[in-house]
Amino acid sequence: MTQHSHHHARHHGGHTEDHGAALADLLDLDAEVFGSYLDPVAEWAGQRTRETPRRVVDVGAGTGVGSLTLARRFLSAQVIAIDRSEAMLERVHTAAHRQGLARRLRVVHADLDVAWPAVDAADVVWAASSLHEVADPDRVLRDMYGALNTDGVLVVVEMDALPRLLPDDLGLGRPGLESRCHEALARLDWNSHPNWRAHVERAGFADVEERSFTSEATPAPPSTGRYAQTYLRRIRSALDGQLAADDRDTLDRLLSEGNPDNVLHRGDLTVRGSRTVWIARRP
Known part of the structure; x- marks a missing residue:
């Protein structure tokens, strides 16, 4: 994530130019x-803001999907997108x-691991899948x-679990x-994060609320195949040596x-994912 959203650099190896471009593509597809x-x-x-926000900060903005969502929601605000x-x-x-x-x-x-940047005080700070990336x-x-x-208002967003894209029985x-891949990725601490409520309260915030937001689509959107291909390539690379030979072979066929089994050609892909969101106020 360089601090950026949804899928994270420390989980996926080095910071080569190709790696960065592939990660950015994955964030946009996500x-x-x-x-x-x-x-x-x-x-x-x-709804949680008491005044009309004039400045909104997106921490770990990635490709800016959250930043642009915030700009559309808060029409009077300047949005500051921070990323390393x-x-x-x-x-x-x-x-x-x-x-x-x-x-x-x-x-x-x-780079938030070095210092907070010199930006004016904000009315909303938004951190989507970036807080667990900092040291x-x-x-x-x-x-x-x-x-x-x-x-x-502080907004912290985290992915609850890795996305579900494949049917349980692929026919090969x-x-x-997918469940075995997720189990192996969990052993590598992919997407690991705590419940942030206690951390947010220790930092001085008040009125902490927590909600879960689910993303599901049937049928899957047209871009799901491209997302699945990009995402599964990252999984295949990360789990090299971590999966049984037959599972590696199945991923290779996908x-x-x-190959007719390639995910780009499959009509049985799914979209199942969820995020937990914590919102709090600086008293």
């Missing part, structure tokens, strides 16, 4: 396939121009507290491939170009 939670969460954040990847911020900038929101969106290159989340939460105006290999 938003297309699983992003139905974004507008309801932004709406909930708006300049390539990601270029994507934010391009997307903002494409959607006519560039005038109200500013990008800030910063010292409690310090960063204190930084977020200090970055908010009185009665400012042993049933349950990813092999020209």
Whole structure:
């Protein structure tokens, strides 16, 4: 995540140019396939604000899907997108121009493991799948507290579990491939994070609320095949040596170009995912 959303660099190896481009593509596809939670969460954040927000900070903005959602929800606000990847911020900038929101969106290159950047006090701080990526989340939460105006709102979003894309029985290999992959990824601490409520309260925040938002679609959207291909390639690379030979072979068949079993050609893909959201107030 360089601090960015949904799938994370520390879980997926190095920071090569190809790696960064593939991760950015995955983040954009993730938003297309699983992003139905974004507008309801932004709406909930708006309900928790006591004044019209003038400045909103997206921490670990990634490709800017959350930043642009916030810009559309808070029409009077300047949105500041923070990320430690300049390539990601270029994507934010391009997307903002494409959607006519560039005038109200500013990008800030910063590594939160080093220091909180010099930005003016905010009314909303949003951290989607980025808090568990920093080395010292409690310090960063204190930084977020200090970055908010009185009665400012903190929003922390995390993926509950890895997304579900495949039917249990693929018609090849042993049933349950996706579950076995998830179990192996859990042993590698993919997407691991605590319940942030106690951490948020220790940082000084009050009125903490927690909700779960589910993303499901039947039939799956057209971009699900491309998402599945990109995501499963990352899983295949991460789990090399971690899975049984027959499961590796099944993944290879799902990813092999020209193979009729390739995920791009399957009509039985699913979309099942959920996020937990914590919202709190700086008293």
